[in-house]
Amino acid sequence: MKIQRIAILLLLTFGLAQGANAVFVDLQSGSLMGMVHASVGGTFADNHHVSAGVGYVPKLDNHEEMSMVSLRYRYQNPYQFNFSVKEKEYGISPVNFGMGVLVGSHKDLFVELPDKYPSGYYNPTAIRLVFNYQSILHLSKQTEVYFDISVLDVGLISYVREPEFFMDNYDYLGLEGITNWGFGMRHQF
Amino acid sequence: MKNIFFLLFAVLLSGCEYELSPWQTDAHCPGVSVEENLAKLAAFEQSIGKVDFYQVAIIGDPQQYPGSFENTIEHVNTLDDVHFILLVGDLAETGVKAEFEWMCKAMSKSNKPIISVIGNHDSLSFGKDIWLDVFGPYDFAFTYQDSRFVAYNDNKYEFDNVPDRDWLAEQAKPVNGQEWDHVIGVSHIPPWEADVGFDTHLKDSGYELTLHGHESSFDYWQWEDDLLPHYITTQNRDPGFGILNVYPGVLELDDCSRDCEKTIPRTVPKPKSLLLLVEEEEQA
Numbered sequence: 001m002k003i004q005r006i007a008i009l010l011l012l013t014f015g016l017a018q019g020a021n022a023v024f025v026d027l028q029s030g031s032l033m034g035m036v037h038a039s040v041g042g043t044f045a046d047n048h049h050v051s052a053g054v055g056y057v058p059k060l061d062n063h064e065e066m067s068m069v070s071l072r073y074r075y076q077n078p079y080q081f082n083f084s085v086k087e088k089e090y091g092i093s094p095v096n097f098g099m100g101v102l103v104g105s106h107k108d109l110f111v112e113l114p115d116k117y118p119s120g121y122y123n124p125t126a127i128r129l130v131f132n133y134q135s136i137l138h139l140s141k142q143t144e145v146y147f148d149i150s151v152l153d154v155g156l157i158s159y160v161r162e163p164e165f166f167m168d169n170y171d172y173l174g175l176e177g178i179t180n181w182g183f184g185m186r187h188q189f
Numbered sequence: 190m191k192n193i194f195f196l197l198f199a200v201l202l203s204g205c206e207y208e209l210s211p212w213q214t215d216a217h218c219p220g221v222s223v224e225e226n227l228a229k230l231a232a233f234e235q236s237i238g239k240v241d242f243y244q245v246a247i248i249g250d251p252q253q254y255p256g257s258f259e260n261t262i263e264h265v266n267t268l269d270d271v272h273f274i275l276l277v278g279d280l281a282e283t284g285v286k287a288e289f290e291w292m293c294k295a296m297s298k299s300n301k302p303i304i305s306v307i308g309n310h311d312s313l314s315f316g317k318d319i320w321l322d323v324f325g326p327y328d329f330a331f332t333y334q335d336s337r338f339v340a341y342n343d344n345k346y347e348f349d350n351v352p353d354r355d356w357l358a359e360q361a362k363p364v365n366g367q368e369w370d371h372v373i374g375v376s377h378i379p380p381w382e383a384d385v386g387f388d389t390h391l392k393d394s395g396y397e398l399t400l401h402g403h404e405s406s407f408d409y410w411q412w413e414d415d416l417l418p419h420y421i422t423t424q425n426r427d428p429g430f431g432i433l434n435v436y437p438g439v440l441e442l443d444d445c446s447r448d449c450e451k452t453i454p455r456t457v458p459k460p461k462s463l464l465l466l467v468e469e470e471e472q473a
Contacts, residue, residue, distance in 0.1 A: 130211075161254070
């Protein structure tokens with residue numbers, strides 16, 4: 001199964017690179033994507049970014065050792081404001097949104113329902129949808145760092161379904177209860 | 190625009206957590222463990238002494254609806270005769286940390302002890318680890334007002350060798366010669382028809398009634414061969430919960446909507462024939 005996933009990921013990455021306006025590599029930490037998550041992607045029609053990646057979390061007190069793979073899409077809003085610090089130019093793209101499919105690899109998670117269960121008993125526990133917001137600081141034309149806020153599938157569903165619960169119990173319109181943060185860096189070739 | 194952006198950035202950064210993946214196990218759930226809630230219940234019992242009547246709220250399957258669960262808990266807070274809540278499993282849908290934390294937030298609104306039993310959905314992903322850290326043991330028993338409540342794990346697909354029949358029989362035995370007023374089993378899933386002899390084993394061990402969730406609607410039934418009654422509460426999203434009325438020597442059950450304006454007494458369990466059920470399954 002692992003080999004199949006890696007093969008699919010490599011094919012996707014190769015396909016992306018062939019058709020993209022530009023190719024980038026992305027290194028992220030946190031925001032549900034692993035302690036480290038390395039992706040390769042392409043930029044299409046300027047504002048649309050698609051990437052495929054591999055993440056990893058080592059064995060920790062609060063986490064089993066796990067690898068994960070992802071396929072992500074991000075829309076980068078063209079609005080950007082620029083500023084200079086010590087004669088060096090920077091830019092900030094404040095509002096960008098994306099979503100991705102994250103697949104965890106661990107013996108306690110499953111993509112296909114194990115034989116012991118009746119058909120349709122559970123949805124796959126290894127496959128999760130992650131929705132995210134990014135603010136990007138452009139360090140140069142090729143390199144940028146970003147701050148990422150993500151929401152897991154069940155978080156979005158629960159918030160939409162019962163917004164009062166989250167607004168009553170968590171700060172910032174209840175978003176505190178469903179959001180996670182991370183950061184990363186991208187370099188474009 | 191820049192100022193707004195930096196303000197938004199600061200607000201969001203302070204409001205959310207750095208999470209490595211959806212499968213972290215360090216759920217923040219203060220005050221919900223079985224141990225803490227049994228201690229609260231024991232202290233309450235000591236403060237009121239022996240009573241002739243009390244109620245137990247039975248809430249099940251609140252997964253995916255923490256707001257509905259919170260509303261139910263706040264309503265149960267107003268029911269003075271309810272001495273504690275039995276939460277009969279499936280707090281989470283997919284077993285991830287965030288789902289448990291939302292339910293814990295709702296549970297923190299309760300002014301009564303909540304005794305929780307693990308459900309099959311709680312056991313998914315790394316939910317088993319989260320459960321042990323947050324709530325404690327899968328199997329446990331306690332005594333309240335001379336009645337014995339025995340909570341057990343019967344999530345057969347997710348755990349091996351459950352339920353533990355010997356342990357269940359042991360927990361129902363009198364202690365120091367004291368006979369129990371009632372012996373009540375509590376688990377997420379009603380006795381499985383495939384678990385041959387289990388129901389009779391409970392009955393023979395002295396169990397008088399078992400309480401469950403899992404089936405997402407109210408039900409009350411018994412197998413014709415041993416006549417041990419099983420009460421199933423509805424899923425909490427409806428919303429609804431069950432009420433167990435405990436008198437010396439008598440147990441009564443009510444189906445209850447959230448506001449309890451409409452309470453349906455459950456006095457006679459429906460008979461079910463195990464033989465008939467097997468035949469129906471074979472035909473299907």
